[in-house]
Each structure stands twice: as structure tokens, then as C-alpha cells.
Amino acid sequence: MLKTAIIRLFAIGALFFAWGATAESPVFRLGVAPHTSARVILEMYQPLRQQLERDLGMPVEVQTAPDFTEFGRRALNQDYDLAITTGHQARLYQTDAGYLPLATYKADFKAVALVARDSPFRSPADLKGATVLGLSPSSLVTLWGQHWMKINGVQETNMRYVSAADSISQQVLAGDASLAFTSLANFQKLPAEQQADLRILAESDSLLGRVYMLNKRWSHQLGKFDLALSNFANSPAGKRYLSQNKLEAYRKLRPKELEAMEPYAVETRQLIKAR
Numbered sequence: 722m723l724k725t726a727i728i729r730l731f732a733i734g735a736l737f738f739a740w741g742a743t744a745e746s747p748v749f750r751l752g753v754a755p756h757t758s759a760r761v762i763l764e765m766y767q768p769l770r771q772q773l774e775r776d777l778g779m780p781v782e783v784q785t786a787p788d789f790t791e792f793g794r795r796a797l798n799q800d801y802d803l804a805i806t807t808g809h810q811a812r813l814y815q816t817d818a819g820y821l822p823l824a825t826y827k828a829d830f831k832a833v834a835l836v837a838r839d840s841p842f843r844s845p846a847d848l849k850g851a852t853v854l855g856l857s858p859s860s861l862v863t864l865w866g867q868h869w870m871k872i873n874g875v876q877e878t879n880m881r882y883v884s885a886a887d888s889i890s891q892q893v894l895a896g897d898a899s900l901a902f903t904s905l906a907n908f909q910k911l912p913a914e915q916q917a918d919l920r921i922l923a924e925s926d927s928l929l930g931r932v933y934m935l936n937k938r939w940s941h942q943l944g945k946f947d948l949a950l951s952n953f954a955n956s957p958a959g960k961r962y963l964s965q966n967k968l969e970a971y972r973k974l975r976p977k978e979l980e981a982m983e984p985y986a987v988e989t990r991q992l993i994k995a996r
Contacts, residue, residue: 749773749781752801754792754810754931755884756856757907759785765966766805768958773803776949788857788884793993796820802936803946807861808929808978809985817990819937822979824950827969830930831905832862834869834923837893842900842922845873851899852879854889859992864985865925866902894918904930906967929982932974 751770753762766783773781784801786792789810796804797818804814807830814820836842842851848870855863863882870878881898883889889901890911900922908916935946953959954971963970 747779749777749779750800750802751781751783752792752796752804752806753783753785754789754804754806755785755787756807756860756904756931758884758888765962768956768962769953772953772956772959773949776945776952788882789860790857790989790992793859793989796934797993799936799938802939804934804936805931806934808932808982809861809864809989810859811929811932811934812979812982812986813989813993814934815979816986820934821937821940821943822974823933823935823943823946824971825932825974825978826930826963827972828906828930828967829927831927832865832902832925833905833908833921834866835890835893835901835903835908835919836899836922837896838918838920840899840920845870845875845923848875848878848900850877850879852881852897854892854898854901855880855882856889856903857882857884859989861928861985862902862904864988865928869923869925890915890919906930909967929974929978932979 751766751773753766755762757765762785763783770781770783786795789806792806793810793813795801796806796810796814799818803823804811804820806814808825811820811822815822842848853866853870855866857863867880883892889903890908892898893901894915905924908919908921911919933950935943939946950971954963962968
């Protein structure tokens with residue numbers, strides 16, 4: 722009887738130990754900048770999450786933030802194991818938090834200024850007093866747009882910010898705003914009828930788009946993450962992701978490519994600190 726009781730206690734203890742180990746098991750945090758709604762981000766990055774889980778052998782959780790400024794603050798606070806964000810914030814994470822660049826996409830990244838197709842806005846001078854939308858003060862497309870307005874002498878605009886890129890064009894079409902800054906990729910992903918009802922008033926030169934930045938605490942496994950991205954890119958799910966989002970493929974960053982984003986990174990640092 723005593724022997725049986727001891728065996729039972731040992732079994733129960735083993736179960737509690739296993740439960741505790743599971744409850745405390747680490748979760749790899751994949752942070753994605755809020756370039757669209759949280760719902761779309763969670764859906765879009767499920768295939769990559771699943772690939773990382775297989776290659777890392779641990780649970781992976783996709784996280785985002787209410788806006789770019791808050792996402793930047795969390796990244797600088799080391800909240801993410803792998804952060805996917807545009808080049809200006811990637812540069813900031815590199816210099817201020819020690820993140821390591823893994824990859825970006827082959828496809829060009831551009832910002833655009835959108836107006837309704839039948840609107841009277843034909844030049845920057847027409848925008849005086851207009852309501853203008855951006856994603857958040859520290860998003861790359863918004864920073865580019867504000868530079869574009871300053872260079873072109875656009876004054877007295879009412880600048881507003883929204884949290885989701887997939888609603889920004891709808892507000893322009895509804896007449897709630899005269900112009901919106903977004904990425905060319907987000908514009909191209911709109912339904913054909915919405916694209917037909919909009920017009921690109923201005924387009925940026927190529928900018929450094931989304932960059933995969935690895936937290937320095939994983940630096941000893943850099944090769945494992947390179948392999949995981951390669952495995953994903955060559956998988957059926959990865960090929961669909963790259964094709965559907967017009968990203969072409971992954972590529973390594975060119976020399977000085979992140980450094981070129983420093984002016985935007987400086988502005989972003991000020992915005993995050995001021996929050």
C-alpha cells in the first residue's frame with residue numbers, strides 16, 4: 722500500500738511539474754508594425770508564425786501595437802524577439818536597442834499621396850486648408866508626406882492620424898479627408914473599384930520598406946533565423962505570401978542602406994521620447 726501511494730504521489734508530482742514547465746515555457750514574440758489593422762496582420766503573418774514555430778521548436782506569438790509610435794517604444798523596450806518594421810524604425814532599433822538586420826524585400830517600397838479621382842486637387846498648392854490623413858506621426862509614409870508638404874510649401878493643413886491603412890482610402894472617398902499618405906503597396910492591395918476612384922497626386926522615390934530586425938539576445942542563433950526565412954520563402958505558403966503582397970522575395974540589406982534612414986530615425990526617436 723505504501724509503495725502504491727508513493728508511486729501515485731510521484732505521478733501526481735510529475736504531472737504538476739510538467740504543467741508548470743508548460744505554463745512557464747518561453748514564447749517567441751514576433752512583432753509586426755501596424756501597417757494595417759491588427760486583424761489583417763494576425764491573418765497575414767500566420768504562415769510565417771507557423772514556419773518559425775517549426776524551425777525554432779517553440780511557441781511563436783504575433784503581436785502588434787495601436788500605432789507606429791507605440792510599436793517603436795515597445796521595440797526599444799526589448800518587447801519583441803523579431804520585429805518587422807519600416808526602415809526608419811529599423812535603423813532606430815539598430816542604434817538604440819542593438820537589434821540586428823536580417824532581411825528586407827526585393828520589391829520597391831514607396832509612399833504615395835492619394836486623393837479622390839474627381840477631386841479638384843491637382844498640385845500641392847491646392848491643399849491649403851485641406852484635411853490630410855497619415856497613419857501615425859512616426860510612420861514612414863507620414864514622415865515622407867510631411868516632408869513633401871514642407872518642401873512644396875503646403876501650409877495650414879489639418880493633419881489627422883488613423884490607426885489602420887485599410888480605412889485611410891475609405892475616408893478620402895467618403896469626403897472626410899482631402900488627401901491621405903499611405904504606401905504604394907497598400908494602395909495596390911485595395912479592391913479594383915476603390916483604386917479606380919482614387920488618384921496618386923505624388924509618389925516618393927524608393928525607400929527602405931519592411932525590415933526584419935532580430936533582438937540581440939538571439940544573436941548567437943543568427944544562422945537559424947536566416948534558414949527559417951529561407952525555408953519560409955521556398956514553402957508554398959511563403960510563395961503565396963510574397964506573391965499576394967507583391968513583395969517578390971527576401972534579400973539582404975545593402976551596405977549603408979539602414980544608415981540612409983537616419984534622418985527619419987532621428988525624428989522618430991524624438992516622437993517616441995515625447996510620448
